Amino acid sequence: MIDFEALYGISYGLYIVSSGNQNRGNGFISNTVFQVTAEPPRFAICCNKDNYTSEFIKSTGLFAVSILEINTPQEIFTRFGYKSGREMDKFNGINIRYTENGVPVVLDHALSFIECRVENTIDMDTHWLFTARLLHSEMIDGSLQPITYQYYREVKKGLSPKNAPTYIDISKLKQTTMKEDKAEYKCCVCGYIYDEAENDTKFENLPVDWACPLCGAGKEDFLKL
């Protein structure tokens, strides 16, 4: 028996994992970054195989991780978490530094970053689990506090994007109810569907400051289907 709520107590940070080179690179929001050995310092990260960034990690064997701060704006999560680098240059307008090895690092809203070289790639069906040696680590702004996934979920009302290891299909958690006179509204930013039949509140009766539970967009970004 699996109770998904029992998994919510597991703590994660939020990071931008980036890879590529000075011509082309990409990054995505990750919550699964952890240190696996101290001597030598090694890290493990988990990437959905469909992520564009995974291709760069596989081809270069290198990646960076920017550790995001608590006041990281929703725009960063929307850009790096809910959009694909195949369709846009996510680095456009973002402060990027390139390491000596040419790996792009996102500096905006990062308190520090690490750079790693992949040692092992483990096939996890939908994801790659990369284990990697720490090459470089550096503070960017030591006065900043890291954001946790719990904070993002509870305070910023964010949910995992579909490619995340911790994604939960919320439709599975709810009973479908009668659909008469109920409409659906789609978020133009991330594609989330607000289904009145699955909620007790009609969309028009939601408070004006209501935000998309998936990406934080406002009511004005929703279209009736």
Place this chain on the structure above:
Amino acid sequence: MIDFEALYGISYGLYIVSSGNQNRGNGFISNTVFQVTAEPPRFAICCNKDNYTSEFIKSTGLFAVSILEINTPQEIFTRFGYKSGREMDKFNGINIRYTENGVPVVLDHALSFIECRVENTIDMDTHWLFTARLLHSEMIDGSLQPITYQYYREVKKGLSPKNAPTYIDISKLKQTTMKEDKAEYKCCVCGYIYDEAENDTKFENLPVDWACPLCGAGKEDFLKL
């Protein structure tokens, strides 16, 4: 160049990873537990090869993870983090439940637990990285908040035990200074050495509520060497 402080922003929870059977089992404090895929739900954990619990995980292929709550007392961290199950029965006096597969689960100060079956064992030199399928997850007390490693470090002044993936040898971070007229004091609980030569304060001048930075024991638990 590696700046260890740059790693402090990576977020972790604190857990008791347990394994064994109804005759003999063991558990240890871990901060490296994370979900690696959603479909099917899989987790990864990292265990020092020297940990007694690693032997049980290797022999049974099963483990449980108790997610610890924010008010978990230091006694739990001392027992499960700084002592070896080879020298004591860590479960003595602790509320344990056995799963259908016979895996012991620590219930004290746990808000929920998961039970997993190992799929892959990756050799990380000093540690094993286990990837595992989620068999069972269950809430124990949903009103509790999870403790984070950052909270433990900043509020409870705890440090990683020597077997942890995130262990940092603090002696490496400090310059050795003149040792004249300086004494050493050893913590009888965890073995931590307070070296006056490495600190600006003589042991006798430390405040009465000063606690061992490693295990939280009081001044009275220290012996002059």
